[in-house]
Amino acid sequence: MAQYKLKLDSLDLQNLEKREVEVEGIEKGKVLLVKIDDKVHALSSNCTHYGAPLIKGVLTPDGRLTCAWHGACFKVATGDVEDAPALDPLGKFPISEKDGSFYITADEAQIKGSRGPGDVKCQVQGDEKVVIVGGGSGTIGALEGLRKGGFKGHITVISLEPYPPIDRTKLSKAMIPDASKIILRNQTWLDQAGIVIENDNVSSVDFGSKTVHTSSGKQYPYTKLILATGGTPRRLPLPGFKDLNNVFTLRTVADVQAILGAVGENKNKNIVVVGSSFIGLEVANCLSKDNSVTVIGMESAPLERVMGAKLGRIFQSMLEKSGIKFHMSAGVEKATPSSSNPQDVGAVHLKDGTELPCDLVVLGVGVAPATEYLKDNPSITLEKDGSLRTDASFLVEGFKDVYAIGDIATHPYLTTTNSGKYTRIEHWNVAQNGGRTVGALISGSRTTPKPFTPIFWSALGKQLRYCGNTVDGYDDIVFQGKPEESTFAAFYTNDQTVVAVATMQMDPVMTKSAELMRRGKMPGKKELQEGLDVLGLELPGETKL
Numbered sequence: 001m002a003q004y005k006l007k008l009d010s011l012d013l014q015n016l017e018k019r020e021v022e023v024e025g026i027e028k029g030k031v032l033l034v035k036i037d038d039k040v041h042a043l044s045s046n047c048t049h050y051g052a053p054l055i056k057g058v059l060t061p062d063g064r065l066t067c068a069w070h071g072a073c074f075k076v077a078t079g080d081v082e083d084a085p086a087l088d089p090l091g092k093f094p095i096s097e098k099d100g101s102f103y104i105t106a107d108e109a110q111i112k113g114s115r116g117p118g119d120v121k122c123q124v125q126g127d128e129k130v131v132i133v134g135g136g137s138g139t140i141g142a143l144e145g146l147r148k149g150g151f152k153g154h155i156t157v158i159s160l161e162p163y164p165p166i167d168r169t170k171l172s173k174a175m176i177p178d179a180s181k182i183i184l185r186n187q188t189w190l191d192q193a194g195i196v197i198e199n200d201n202v203s204s205v206d207f208g209s210k211t212v213h214t215s216s217g218k219q220y221p222y223t224k225l226i227l228a229t230g231g232t233p234r235r236l237p238l239p240g241f242k243d244l245n246n247v248f249t250l251r252t253v254a255d256v257q258a259i260l261g262a263v264g265e266n267k268n269k270n271i272v273v274v275g276s277s278f279i280g281l282e283v284a285n286c287l288s289k290d291n292s293v294t295v296i297g298m299e300s301a302p303l304e305r306v307m308g309a310k311l312g313r314i315f316q317s318m319l320e321k322s323g324i325k326f327h328m329s330a331g332v333e334k335a336t337p338s339s340s341n342p343q344d345v346g347a348v349h350l351k352d353g354t355e356l357p358c359d360l361v362v363l364g365v366g367v368a369p370a371t372e373y374l375k376d377n378p379s380i381t382l383e384k385d386g387s388l389r390t391d392a393s394f395l396v397e398g399f400k401d402v403y404a405i406g407d408i409a410t411h412p413y414l415t416t417t418n419s420g421k422y423t424r425i426e427h428w429n430v431a432q433n434g435g436r437t438v439g440a441l442i443s444g445s446r447t448t449p450k451p452f453t454p455i456f457w458s459a460l461g462k463q464l465r466y467c468g469n470t471v472d473g474y475d476d477i478v479f480q481g482k483p484e485e486s487t488f489a490a491f492y493t494n495d496q497t498v499v500a501v502a503t504m505q506m507d508p509v510m511t512k513s514a515e516l517m518r519r520g521k522m523p524g525k526k527e528l529q530e531g532l533d534v535l536g537l538e539l540p541g542e543t544k545l
Contacts, residue, residue, distance in 0.1 A: 003096070003103045004111070006031070011040050011095070011102060020045050020055045023104070029111045031093060031104060036063050036076050042104050043079055044090040046114040047072050054090075058511045061541035065090075066515065068508035071429055071455035071467070079116050083452050084137075084432035087144060087184060088118035120147040124194040128153030130442060131212050131222040133202050134370075135159025136168060138228035138406035140184050141432035145439020147193045149446070156220055157197045158212065161252055164190060164197055169428050171256050172282040173459040179253045202229075207379040207402065224401050224442050227374075227388065228435065231367025231407040231426060236274065240335030244345040246360040247335065250279060251367075259283075262360040267291055269359040272348045274332055276302035278458050280364025281315065284324050285461060287362075294325045294356055296332060296348065306470075307502060308477050311490060318461040318486055327354065335361065367426065369408040383410050387424050393449045394438050403438045406431030413471050414451060415499075415517065423471040427456040453514040462486050465507070467514040468500030478528045481506055489513075489534075493525040508535070515539055 005024040013019060013035040023029035030045040032054050047054055047067040056068045063076040072086035079090035091111065093104035110116060130146060130153060132139050139157055143165075146155060159165075163179040170182045190197065201215040205225070212220040233249035241247050246262045248255060263269050267290035273280045276297030284293045299305060301312025302319075316326055331351035338346030338359075348356045369386040380396070383389055388404040389397045390411045396402045411434075412420035433452045440446035458464040474492040481488035489509045492500040501513040512534050516522040519540050523532050 001105050001107060003105055004029070004108075006042075006102045006104060008033075008102060011097075013040055016059050016061065018055055018057075018059055020053070023111055026108060026111055029108075030114075031091075031111065034059055034065065034076055036061070040095060041076050042093040042095050043074070043076065044110070044114040044116065047086060048081075048088040048090060048115040048118075049086040051114070056508055058508050058515055058539075060515055060539045064515070066508075066511050068511050069463070069465070070457050071453075071511065071514065081144070084141060084429040084436065087140070089116040090114075091116040119189060120193045122147055122152055122192070122194040124152060124154055126153050128223045129221060130155045130224045130226065131220050132157045132226040132228055133205075133212065133373075134228035134230055134406070135161050135163075135165050135197070136228060136230045136406065136431065137165070137428045138226075138230070138431040138435040140165040141435025141437075142226050142228065142405070142439040143185070143193070143195060143435075145436040145445075146443050147195070147439075149440045149443030151439070151443035152194075153223070155193075155195045157195065158200050158202055158214060158220065159197060160199070160201055162199045163253070166253065168251075171253065172250055172279045173286070175256050175260065175283070175286045177253060177257045177260055182253075202373050204373055205377065207377070207399070210401070222401075225403070226435070226438055227371075227396070227402065227404045227408060228406050228431070229370040229373075229408055230431075232370045232372070233363065233367050234365045235363060236332065236365065238332060238334055240337070240345065241361075241363070244335055244337060245343050246345045247363065248360065249363050250283060259287075259360070259362060263287065263291060270294075270357055272296065272356050272358040272361045273364055274348065274361060275364035275366070276312075276326075276328070277364045277366060278303065280362070281319065282459055283362050283364060285319060285322065285459060288319070288322045288324050292325075293323070294327065294358075295319075296330050296350070296356075297326065297328045298330065300329050302326070302328070308490075308492075310477065310479075310483070311502065314483055314486060314488075315460050315464075322461060327356070330354075367407060369424070371408055385410075385424065389422065392420070393441055394434055405434035405438055409434065413454075413469055415453075415468075421471050423469065425454055425469060427454055429455045451518070453517050455510070455514060462504050464502060464504055465510040466500065466502045467510050468492070468498070468517060470494075470500050472499065474499055476525065478525055480528065480531070480533075491525070491528050496524040496526060498522045498525065498528070512537075512539075 007022040019033045031042045032045040049072040052069040058066045066073040073083035079092035093106045167182040203215045204213045269291045271293045273284045273295045301309045304312045333349045338344040387410045394403045410424045413423045437450045455467045478491040487505040490502045503510045
């Protein structure tokens with residue numbers, strides 16, 4: 001630790017003010033000063049998720065600092081992570097004054113890296129055994145919640161994927177084929193934290209004896225079980241799509257490798273993406289730079305069911321500028337073989353007779369809860385969609401020691417505007433926050449579930465940000481900004497109540513709206529129609545979630 005001088009003349013900040021200041025003696029070194037309850041704190045200046053400048057984030061009276069990009073939230077008093085998707089805390093630096101100058105005490109590496117220490121060291125002890133099935137976002141959240149909450153028992157992760165949890169969002173958004181570049185916690189971190197990861201397939205669970213069975217014949221006893229197996233990409237039950245080569249889904253690093261392998265080094269391939277979902281559009285956007293890409297969608301506009309037709313058309317227009325072609329309101333009939341190799345796909349045929357020649361097909365037609373290993377289990381009841389119903393703590397109904405999180409969990413959606421309607425939300429942040437909650441509850445660092453507002457983002461040429469959920473539906477969208485220029489805030493309303501917000505190029509409107517929702521202070525439809533700017537509203541300290 002050393003003392004570093006700050007380039008400022010005064011600590012005269014107003015409450016809830018943020019100020020980014022340079023650190024003398026460190027090239028490009030900066031810290032963020034924030035003032036809460038008359039006390040000034042010095043923190044890392046950038047989010048530990050993807051490096052967004054926190055000067056553009058949202059600061060609340062109860063000491064939450066939330067990134068404007070993807071919803072990562074930190075506790076000002078300690079720098080600790082409050083909400084996903086960040087894993088590492090912010091650096092927190094003591095401030096001192098000497099001869100009219102101001103200093104922080106810090107490690108140079110923490111200032112340069114703009115993060116605090118994220119390592120966890122644990123000497124495993126006791127008879128408690130937590131087994132986690134799955135290796136995705138929910139799992140990494142649970143691991144963080146368990147160990148950082150003080151749990152010292154055994155933790156075993158059983159995952160089909162032959163690597164530690166990865167940043168799966170980068171598979172569709174950036175198509176990164178190297179797992180080592182997107183691993184969230186490396187083997188050294190896992191070893192120090194006393195976490196064992198087994199690459200195996202769970203075949204069944206004996207809830208009576210509290211034992212997990214795998215296809216390799218191994219058995220794993222548990223005292224607490226966390227089910228976090230995510231989603232299985234859907235395939236099309238149509239002629240050709242099951243039989244022909246070069247028809248892909250996207251879920252794992254191996255899937256990315258297979259898609260890029262089919263594209264080849266020379267690229268310039270004809271690619272058909274079936275499904276105008278977020279995954280489908282992100283993949284189309286990634287592949288369009290060096291290939292000819294066509295998207296087929298059943299709706300009149302991409303993402304119409306989720307985002308509405310007007311926004312869908314905006315997204316379509318943006319992607320068309322990248323050369324992507326669209327066939328909307330279209331039905332797929334079949335896939336047929338290539339004339340040069342009858343084992344490979346050669347064309348996709350639409351119900352209206354259109355034939356789309358292609359070298360490969362990527363399916364983006366949604367996912368189903370990955371609960372195949374539970375379908376014939378007499379001890380548990382699956383919902384119609386294959387998911388597991390849980391309470392607000394993510395405990396599976398009928399159990400006191402089994403949790404379900406992420407894509408497989410149907411849970412109460414608790415907001416200030418509804419009564420907790422059951423829903424299933426396929427968002428990266430929701431899975432990770434759910435895992436954090438479960439880890440904290442098992443470790444005892446929390447006694448009640450931690451509320452959070454669902455947040456997701458997407459790469460559609462420009463960055464889309466979204467908070468809330470339309471589980472109860474919406475009947476109108478109020479637009480602010482210039483939607484035709486892809487600069488907008490879209491407020492989804494049910495009667496007069498805002499239930500979700502989507503933005504492009506209007507940071508930090510989404511983040512501010514999420515905090516207003518959390519406090520039950522989101523303005524109504526009429527006020528927004530009259531032009532009210534949510535960024536001008538004060539945030540109360542009290543939360544109602």
